[in-house]
């Protein structure tokens with residue numbers, strides 16, 4: 299994808315195109331550098347050194363020791379590993395004690411929520427803390443949900459639907475004061491917020507490379523040294539015995555290259571995103587009546603690339619199809635629940651009615667968008683809304 303692509307892509311929270319420099323860095327490891335990092339001969343050792351180099355680069359962005367990074371297939375696996383790994387470590391430590399308890403939130407991605415529900419089916423207990431009307435969790439409520447048997451707190455860094463940034467550092471202080479590890483799903487924060495694990499204070503952190511211009515199918519879990527966790531994937535002893543399976547060297551190389559670029563470019567990218575996102579909002583609010591903004595104020599605790607709106611009387615999914623015909627790619631709710639027409643659990647947790655949820659659209663801008671594209675997308679949206687209103691007789 300390039301800036302002169304006919305598609306106006308405004309769905310960067312769903313995925314991003316691979317940065318061409320990242321693609322170039324990965325390419326040799328599919329061909330000449332194909333070795334298995336566990337092999338002792340030169341081709342294998344070259345792959346091993348690429349893997350070590352990638353781990354070192356990522357550890358500099360996270361401000362952690364390289365050995366604290368476990369490569370995974372993406373954030374779904376990382377989140378599952380964090381929740382199930384810490385819960386089962388607690389269970390195995392005291393099999394006769396009360397079932398270990400997890401505190402999480404109602405606005406997490408399904409990779410966390412469904413992992414928590416699976417643990418409940420295995421006898422663990424979970425508290426789901428709600429959010430305020432802006433999609434922000436109260437750290438006091440999280441601390442208030444802690445019990446003597448709590449083994450983990452899991453709160454996302456930034457929400458994928460409304461871009462709300464959670465007070466994770468404050469939650470980590472509560473976790474630390476109670477001796478409870480804190481996990482954060484930082485998928486949407488990469489490239490926008492600092493990922494320094496000591497700055498945030500987290501013990502576990504999940505990332506997925508395709509959200510920051512890296513390849514799909516690769517991610518990581520940061521695990522602070524000393525965090526009790528039961529690693530579940532047994533095999534050839536890779537990742538220091540923490541995740542068996544031959545490492546996907548090209549994808550891991552790509553993730554490292556993408557992460558250092560995204561992190562170094564954060565300020566610039568945020569300024570560009572904010573300008574385009576605000577331009578889109580100005581057009582929408584100026585030309586469409588009764589529109590409401592979902593999530594924090596644009597200058598509040600919100601990712602700079604996220605705009606989530608409800609357009610009364612409009613069916614989000616129908617509007618998406620109409621926008622698609624006009625060459626604009628956006629989202630109604632989370633892309634990861636495509637095919638599921640249930641109203642968004644995040645918007646519901648924020649107190650929106652079912653109708654307002656179904657009338658919601660999410661636009662997430664990115665690196666390759668231009669001001670001209672934003673204007674064209676706004677034109678297409680205004681036209682869609684007017685046409686749908688005419689058809690329904692509402693406007």
Ligand SMILES: Cc1ncc(COP(=O)(O)O)c(C=O)c1O
Pocket residue numbers: 311312371372373374375407409454456457458483485486506508515634
């Ligand atoms: C906040 C959040 N967590 C986890 C995931 C899952 O990532 P993946 O599908 O790459 O495993 C996503 C994907 O949309 C996400 O937005």
